[in-house]
Amino acid sequence: MVFDLVIHNGVILTVNRDFDIIEDGVVCIKNGEIVKIVARSNDSPVPEGDEMLDAQGGIIMPGLVNTHTHLPMALFRGLADDLPLSVWLNEWIFPAEAKHINPESVRFGALLSCAEMILSGTTTCCDGYFYEDVVAAAVDEIGMRGVLGQGVIDFPAPGVPDPADNIKSAVAYAEKCQGLSHRIHPSIFCHSPYTCSEETLKRAKAAADSRGLVFQIHVAETRDEYVRSQTEHRTTPVKYLDRIGILDPNTLLVHAIWLDPDDIEIISKRNAKVSHNPESNMKLASGVAPVLDLLMAGVTVGLGTDGCASNNDLDLFREMDTAAKLHKVNALDSTVMNTRTVLNMATIGGAKAIGLDGVIGSLEAGKQADVVVVDTCRPHLVPIYNPASQIVYAANGQDVRDVVVSGNILVRDRELLTVDLEDILEKVRKISDDIKKK
Amino acid sequence: MVFDLVIHNGVILTVNRDFDIIEDGVVCIKNGEIVKIVARSNDSPVPEGDEMLDAQGGIIMPGLVNTHTHLPMALFRGLADDLPLSVWLNEWIFPAEAKHINPESVRFGALLSCAEMILSGTTTCCDGYFYEDVVAAAVDEIGMRGVLGQGVIDFPAPGVPDPADNIKSAVAYAEKCQGLSHRIHPSIFCHSPYTCSEETLKRAKAAADSRGLVFQIHVAETRDEYVRSQTEHRTTPVKYLDRIGILDPNTLLVHAIWLDPDDIEIISKRNAKVSHNPESNMKLASGVAPVLDLLMAGVTVGLGTDGCASNNDLDLFREMDTAAKLHKVNALDSTVMNTRTVLNMATIGGAKAIGLDGVIGSLEAGKQADVVVVDTCRPHLVPIYNPASQIVYAANGQDVRDVVVSGNILVRDRELLTVDLEDILEKVRKISDDIKKK
Numbered sequence: 001m002v003f004d005l006v007i008h009n010g011v012i013l014t015v016n017r018d019f020d021i022i023e024d025g026v027v028c029i030k031n032g033e034i035v036k037i038v039a040r041s042n043d044s045p046v047p048e049g050d051e052m053l054d055a056q057g058g059i060i061m062p063g064l065v066n067t068h069t070h071l072p073m074a075l076f077r078g079l080a081d082d083l084p085l086s087v088w089l090n091e092w093i094f095p096a097e098a099k100h101i102n103p104e105s106v107r108f109g110a111l112l113s114c115a116e117m118i119l120s121g122t123t124t125c126c127d128g129y130f131y132e133d134v135v136a137a138a139v140d141e142i143g144m145r146g147v148l149g150q151g152v153i154d155f156p157a158p159g160v161p162d163p164a165d166n167i168k169s170a171v172a173y174a175e176k177c178q179g180l181s182h183r184i185h186p187s188i189f190c191h192s193p194y195t196c197s198e199e200t201l202k203r204a205k206a207a208a209d210s211r212g213l214v215f216q217i218h219v220a221e222t223r224d225e226y227v228r229s230q231t232e233h234r235t236t237p238v239k240y241l242d243r244i245g246i247l248d249p250n251t252l253l254v255h256a257i258w259l260d261p262d263d264i265e266i267i268s269k270r271n272a273k274v275s276h277n278p279e280s281n282m283k284l285a286s287g288v289a290p291v292l293d294l295l296m297a298g299v300t301v302g303l304g305t306d307g308c309a310s311n312n313d314l315d316l317f318r319e320m321d322t323a324a325k326l327h328k329v330n331a332l333d334s335t336v337m338n339t340r341t342v343l344n345m346a347t348i349g350g351a352k353a354i355g356l357d358g359v360i361g362s363l364e365a366g367k368q369a370d371v372v373v374v375d376t377c378r379p380h381l382v383p384i385y386n387p388a389s390q391i392v393y394a395a396n397g398q399d400v401r402d403v404v405v406s407g408n409i410l411v412r413d414r415e416l417l418t419v420d421l422e423d424i425l426e427k428v429r430k431i432s433d434d435i436k437k438k
Numbered sequence: 439m440v441f442d443l444v445i446h447n448g449v450i451l452t453v454n455r456d457f458d459i460i461e462d463g464v465v466c467i468k469n470g471e472i473v474k475i476v477a478r479s480n481d482s483p484v485p486e487g488d489e490m491l492d493a494q495g496g497i498i499m500p501g502l503v504n505t506h507t508h509l510p511m512a513l514f515r516g517l518a519d520d521l522p523l524s525v526w527l528n529e530w531i532f533p534a535e536a537k538h539i540n541p542e543s544v545r546f547g548a549l550l551s552c553a554e555m556i557l558s559g560t561t562t563c564c565d566g567y568f569y570e571d572v573v574a575a576a577v578d579e580i581g582m583r584g585v586l587g588q589g590v591i592d593f594p595a596p597g598v599p600d601p602a603d604n605i606k607s608a609v610a611y612a613e614k615c616q617g618l619s620h621r622i623h624p625s626i627f628c629h630s631p632y633t634c635s636e637e638t639l640k641r642a643k644a645a646a647d648s649r650g651l652v653f654q655i656h657v658a659e660t661r662d663e664y665v666r667s668q669t670e671h672r673t674t675p676v677k678y679l680d681r682i683g684i685l686d687p688n689t690l691l692v693h694a695i696w697l698d699p700d701d702i703e704i705i706s707k708r709n710a711k712v713s714h715n716p717e718s719n720m721k722l723a724s725g726v727a728p729v730l731d732l733l734m735a736g737v738t739v740g741l742g743t744d745g746c747a748s749n750n751d752l753d754l755f756r757e758m759d760t761a762a763k764l765h766k767v768n769a770l771d772s773t774v775m776n777t778r779t780v781l782n783m784a785t786i787g788g789a790k791a792i793g794l795d796g797v798i799g800s801l802e803a804g805k806q807a808d809v810v811v812v813d814t815c816r817p818h819l820v821p822i823y824n825p826a827s828q829i830v831y832a833a834n835g836q837d838v839r840d841v842v843v844s845g846n847i848l849v850r851d852r853e854l855l856t857v858d859l860e861d862i863l864e865k866v867r868k869i870s871d872d873i874k875k876k
Contacts, residue, residue: 075821077820077821077823077828077832078821078822078823078824078827078828078831078832079823079824081776081777081824081827081831082762082772082773082776082777083772083773084771084772084773085772088772112817112820115817116817116818119817120818223770279763281767282763282764282766282767283762283763283766283772283831284766284772285766285767285769285770285771285772286767287767287770288767308832311831312827312828312831312832313818313831313832314818315818315834318756318759318834321756322760322763324520324721325717325720325721325760326720326764326767328720328721328722328723329719329720329723329724329725329726329764331723332661332723332725333522333723334520334521334522334523334526334721334722334723335520335521335522338519338520339519339520377863379550379553379554379557379859379862379863380554380558380751380752380753380835382515382550382863382866382867382870383513383515383516383866383867383869383870383873384516384870385515385516385517385870385873385874386516386519389516389519389750390515390516390750393516393519393721393749393750393751394515394516394750394751396753396756396834396836397818398834398836398837399836421817424817425815425817425820428820428821429820429821431821432820432821432822432823435821435823436823
């Protein structure tokens with residue numbers, strides 16, 4: 001059999017169930033899928049492919065899965081740092097969104113984020129924003145995979161001036177988006193339990209359920225939210241969501257920092273999923289999510305960066321490193337959150353959190369060929385004793401050399417092939433010039 | 439006047455006392471020194487230089503100062519992760535050092551670390567290890583600046599099989615090293631209060647003082663050390679060092695995590711300096727150093743990576759990002775450890791911590807020309823509202839394009855000009871093959 005694409009001459013981090021590492025491995029791809037993964041012995045020939053990608057001794061691994069983004073917010077990268085969350089949100093981000101978010105700016109903000117993600121090895125993201133149809137078109141155009149939700153919030157929002165239309169608009173988007181591409185999965189993104197009424201939450205969840213969509217929601221992000229929930233709902237944010245029927249296997253709880261032990265048990269029992277965003281949680285001083293306890297309770301946890309306005313980048317390699325270190329120091333135990341746990345969260349765990357673990361998240365026959373090649377011929381990646389350790393603790397997104405999604409090469413030798421990067425950067429600079437004039 | 443080197447067409451982050459940022463700035467260099475820094479107006483001509491370095495709209499900033507390294511330990515990068523500190527040290531690092539550390543391996547380990555540092559914008563390091571004369575030769579060869587101390591420990595050590603010779607060996611190194619180059623400053627590195635006797639500490643400090651050398655020492659790194667100090671010395675590690683006369687302005691306290699309020703006051707009163715190593719402290723789960731309190735007490739704090747075996751890289755850009763985020767989440771206050779504070783720690787604060795603030799650490803006339811150009815034409819660095827924010831929260835070492843030390847261009851367009859990088863990588867790979875056989 002001649003394959004469409006063969007990736008060879010690298011160490012394969014499969015991130016399969018046994019966390020197999022193949023010293024001299026070959027990934028054989030046909031029709032966008034991984035057909036087989038071969039371990040080469042000394043003289044065995046390399047399988048034949050119409051296209052060959054030589055990893056040159058680097059590391060071959062699954063594309064990373066970013067479980068929480070607001071792609072167009074790359075427009076606001078570094079606009080406002082080191083501020084209290086309420087000032088950051090109310091005095092900077094919301095006004096900038098009200099004034100500068102429109103289909104044109106959303107398009108270039110999303111393309112910028114996609115370019116950054118794909119160049120740093122992220123092949124799938126789970127996003128929530130407004131004008132999400134434009135976001136979906138950008139993700140599709142660049143060739144990535146996405147679970148993409150139109151935002152629902154009980155305030156006037158970009159493109160949805162009347163909150164009474166918020167669910168209608170989210171549903172219209174989801175229906176428009178269905179069938180755009182097998183790589184694009186519509187979703188519904190309810191902003192939070194404190195910005196959406198009980199009725200909005202229930203109706204949005206029902207709309208997601210009737211269409212089999214992932215339901216994303218920020219929850220228990222700040223201590224303030226936790227305290228207010230006690231006053232308003234006489235219970236924790238998580239138990240409130242459970243009471244009104246929001247928690248189930250298709251619900252992705254984003255942040256999930258301020259949880260009590262019962263909350264963790266409920267999340268586990270409902271098989272709801274969690275997106276952990278350590279760098280955003282640190283930068284906004286929200287707190288440290290009890291991820292060790294969540295994992296211990298069997299909860300599926302994926303890793304996310306959050307939007308660029310609170311991170312300020314989308315590099316999941318750095319996010320893995322930070323996640324490992326944060327939880328070690330927080331627990332005063334260097335053995336927790338080890339390389340395998342972290343790599344799982346950034347790949348198969350993330351895929352499972354957004355309902356795509358049957359399709360992506362590991363390098364295994366039958367899965368979509370979303371593959372990343374990391375160049376290890378750089379001083380900070382030499383020597384190598386353990387490729388998984390190198391990926392988590394030493395590599396960063398700029399070490400990614402080649403990126404493949406569904407068998408298509410999107411990045412080759414660090415060059416993004418599917419869009420005009422210079423044009424995107426130029427357009428974003430113009431938009432930011434306007435924002436600066438404010 | 440025709441300058442030797444003119445760096446132009448970039449935003450200058452001076453990191454001077456006023457933290458001036460110059461939109462379109464020019465750095466004029468002669469005889470290795472910054473002669474002047476010019477803000478260009480619209481049509482003003484660029485000053486003339488024998489060599490011109492066009493920053494192409496990027497960011498021009500001081501070379502970073504890494505206040506704590508063990509350069510040869512790059513040989514052990516990723517050898518042993520996710521282990522308790524005692525197992526890591528006693529079962530992995532110490533045996534590997536005993537077997538594999540020799541002048542040849544130290545040379546290539548140090549060259550590897552220097553290559554990584556200089557390519558990621560660090561121009562000065564403060565190092566402590568054994569065979570430090572070999573380290574000094576490597577730092578000098580690559581063209582960097584260093585405060586470099588031979589290790590003193592009351593155990594058999596690489597190159598110093600009899601601990602009775604430890605101080606003699608450190609002094610002989612310092613004398614040999616004096617005058618090697620104006621960029622190389624000898625120092626004495628006493629390992630810690632728990633691995634050196636009181637007599638050793640006092641004699642080593644006296645030897646440093648009589649030669650005007652920086653005295654480096656690990657202190658109060660772990661809770662265990664803190665508790666043991668109470669038993670053995672009936673006081674905290676810092677108060678013990680103070681009691682025996684170790685604390686003064688030439689002493690650099692490395693880690694300084696487990697401090698009580700009195701310790702902080704004493705460090706401040708003695709004007710001793712602190713090297714803060716957040717990523718190493720997180721990865722080894724040592725704890726969070728009370729850096730906010732130290733800064734509040736007026737203590738000079740520099741940033742450090744520690745050795746590659748506990749980080750696992752030497753990228754000070756990432757270290758800045760982590761430092762900011764760690765202290766924000768630890769204090770549950772997003773306004774602390776802001777970009778200016780962090781950038782200061784990585785430049786002028788670090789320079790002051792190792793006694794070089796009159797020479798380096800900021801871009802100002804009269805200082806040595808240690809300058810870094812950061813390429814901002816990359817998706818993760820667009821748009822730019824605040825260059826300092828971009829450096830701390832979005833950039834990493836691989837965004838560094840050009841590096842100048844004492845007016846010499848060591849890196850141009852990401853190419854390291856002073857040593858054969860491929861040869862170093864190959865030599866280190868061979869050494870690591872031996873270590874793997876263990």
